[in-house]
Amino acid sequence: MRYNRTELSGNIGFSSIIDEKFKTAGLVVRFITELSGEKAAANALGIGVLSSSSAEYRTLAELNEKLSSLYGASLTTFTRKRGDVQVLGLSASWIDKRYAFDGEDLDKEMLGIIRGCIFEPNAENSEFDADSYMITKNDLLDRIDAELNNKRGYALSRAAEIAFRGEPAEFSCYGTKESASKVTSAEAYAAYRKLLETAQVEICYIAPEEDPAVLEMFRESFGAVSRNSGKVTFRSVSPAKPETITESDEFDVLQCKMVMSFKTDSDDMFATKLLSTVFGETPVSKLFMNVREKLSLCYYCACRYTYSKGSIMVDIGVERENIEKAKAEILRQLDEIKQGNITDADIESALLSLDNALTQIGDTPSSYSAWYFERFCDGEIVTPEEQYENYKKVTKERIIKAANSLSLDSVYLMLDKEEQA
C-alpha cells in the first residue's frame, strides 16, 4: 500500500491510497464546515442534489442508466455529524478496468461523471434543476421523519441533543423538518456554492494503481473556483452539566431504551479509548459480562467514545422495571474501574481487540478512507500500526485517571407507554 497526501491551494487535501489487491477504485470528496442549526438543512440539500443529475446527465434516470452501464458503479452523497462539524460529500466506487468485458476505460468515464456532478451541477440562474431539487428535498424530509423508525439510533440522537445542548453538536446534520421544508432551490444552490468556495475539502482516492489524472482534475477544477476557506475546529470538548439531568419520551414500544451520557475533560485520547473498550466495547467488557451476562437485563449494553466532544455514551435496551437496576449496575461497573479494579488481562484483551481492528483497516477501501480522514481530523496522520503503538504505551494508572475524569452529564429514556389501570 502506498499512501500519499498532497495539499492543493485553497485548504484542500488530496490523499491517494494505492493498493494492488483491490478490484475496485473509488473516490470520496468531503466538504467540512461548522455544524449550524440554521444552515444544516440547506447544506444537506445542496450536496444531496449532486447525485441526482448533472449538466451532462440531466435527470436521475440518465445518470443512473450511465452508472448501471459502467458495471453498476455507485455514486452517492452523504451528510454526517462529527462533533461540532458537518461533513458532507460525494462518494463513488467502480470496478477496476481489468474486469470490464470490452476494455472500457471506467476510470476516465467515472472521473468525468464525478467532475460533472461537483463542478457542473444541473443548475441554471443560480437554482438547481426543479425536478432534481424536488426529489432531493422530498428525500431529506422523509429521512428526517424516518429517524424514529430506528429506535436505538433515535435514542442516541435524542441523548446527543440533551448532552450537547447549547453547542453545535446538539443539532442533527440534516437540520429539522421545519428548517428543511423552508429551503428553496436557490438557497440550497447558494449553500452549495458557499461549501465549494469556503468549506475545508478533503479528497481521498483509493485504487489498485496510480492515476495522475485524478489529482489533475481536482487541481484544475478547484483552480477555477474562487476559494476562501478557513480551518475548521474539529475538537470542542463539551462541559459537563453541574447536575445530571434526565429527560424522557413515551412511545408505544415494547422495549425501553436508556442512554447515559458521560463527559470527560481529559485530553488523553488513548487512555480514554482503552477505558471505553474495557468498560463496554467488547463481548468481554464490564458492561457485557455483568449487565447482560450476569444479570440478564438486556440484549445489548455498550458504550462509544467521541474524542471530539469528550464524551462516552452508554446505551441499553431494557424493561421499564429494570431501568434503575441497570443504571445502578452501569455506574457500579464504572466505579470499579475508577477504584482500580481492572486486571492486566482486561487491558491486554482490550489492546488485542484494538490491534485486531486496526490491522484490518487496510482490507476495505472504505475503512482506509475513514481511517485517514479521522486521523486528519484528530490532527496527526498516523498509520494504524503507529496508532497501536500509542495504545500500547497506556498504563493502568492512565486508564484509572481517565475513568475518574468521567461524570454523568445526562440520561435519556425512551419509555414504553404504561398501561392504564
Next chain:
Amino acid sequence: MEKELIRSERTGDSCVHVKHRSGLDIYICEMPGFSSVEALFGTKYGSVNTMFRQKGDADFTTVPEGIAHFLEHKLFENEDCDVFELYAKTGASGNAFTSFDKTAYLFSCSKNYQESLRILLDFVQKPYFTKETVDKEQGIIGQEIKMTNDNPEWRVFFNMLRCMYHEHPVKIDIAGTVESIAKIDADLLYKCYYTFYNLNNMVLSIAGNISADEVLAICDECLKDCDDKGLETVFPDESDTIVKSEIREKQPVGAPIFNLGYKCGACTGEERLRKTMVASIVSSLLSDASSDMYQRLLKAGIINSSFGTEVFTGDGYFTVIFSGESGSPEKVRDAVTDEVDRMLSEGICEKDFQRIKKSTYGMFVRELNNVEAVANLMMNSHMDGVGPYDAINVISGITSEDALAFMKNELRRDRLVMSVIEGEG
C-alpha cells in the same frame, strides 16, 4: 482427503474445497495482500427446521419456535468459561448468527488466526447446557425479541411472510416468541444439537490471510470423526396461494414503510441459483433507479431513495420483494403490477437487459474484493448446493426470454402481498 481447486475463469479468483474425513466440507480462499481472516463454521440448521428425524427414528420430532437461535446463544458458553473470554486472549472478534436456514459461528482477526480457529472448531463441537444456563438466557433473548419487534423493518417483513405462507415455518420469527422459548430446556437443546451439528451437515469456510495447508492441519487436529446419521428435515405442504393480500399495522414510525412480495415457486440447487439471478435482473428491469416506473413514482413523491428490491429464497420459499417508505403503498403496488403487465405486452428493451446484466456482474466482482464477503459466499453457495463462482457463469447465460417467462409465470397479481407499517397519528 483430496483438494479440489475451484476457479473463476472470468475474474481469476480461486479457492480450495476439501471433503474432510470427519465428514465436514471445508472451503479455503487464500487472499494475498489482505491482512484479515474471516472464518465461518456453519450448520444447515435455521429457524425453518422445526420438524426432523434421523435414520432409525420412526417419527418426526417437532421443536419449539426459536430453538435454533437459542442453541446458537447457548453454544457460546462451555463448561469452564464463556467463549468470548477465549477469543479475548487471541484478539479475534467472535460472533454468530442464526437465519432461516443456517446457523454460523464466526470470527474475524488479523493475527494468530490458528489459535482462533482452534477455539472455533473446539467450542462448536462441545455443547454444554444446564438448567441454570438455559434459564439465564431466557431474559437476554426475551429482550432481543422485544427489540426486534420494535423494529418496523422486521415487523413489516414478517407480517408479509405471514400473509404469504400458510404453513411453511419461514413465517415464524427466527428468535421465536417469549412464550415459545419458555418451552426450551437443556434436553431439547441437546437433541437439536446432536441432530444438526453433525459434521456431515456442516461447512467450514475461511478466507483471507491464511495458508490452506495450515488450516487443514488444524482441522485434522481438532475435528472429531462423525457418522452421517441420515438427517431428514421436512416442511408442511404449502399451497401456491397466499393467505391474504394485505396487512397493515400501526407502530411509532416517522415514515410509513411497506413490503410488496410476490410468492413464487420454490426450488433448489442450480435451479434456485438461476431463478434467483433471473428474479434479480427482472426486479431491476422493473424498478431500478433508471427505470420509468421508479422515475414516475419518485417525481410524484410516492417513493424515495429508500425504495429497493430483494430476492428472498431458501428451502421451500421464494419471493421477490419491493420495499421502501411511502405514504401511498397501494399506488406503488398498482405501479408494479401495471409495469409487469406493460413489459409482458411490449417486451423487454434488449439494451436495458444487457446493461442490467453488466451491473449484476459488477456486483459480484465487488463481493470478491472483501474477505468477509468471500467467506460468506463460499459457505452460502455450499449450503445452496452450488459452487462459489457459479453465479458469474449463470448470469452470462440468462436471456431476455428467461426474464419474460419469469414475469409471466411468477409475478402474478393473485400471489402478491402488501404489508404496511404506518404511524399511530
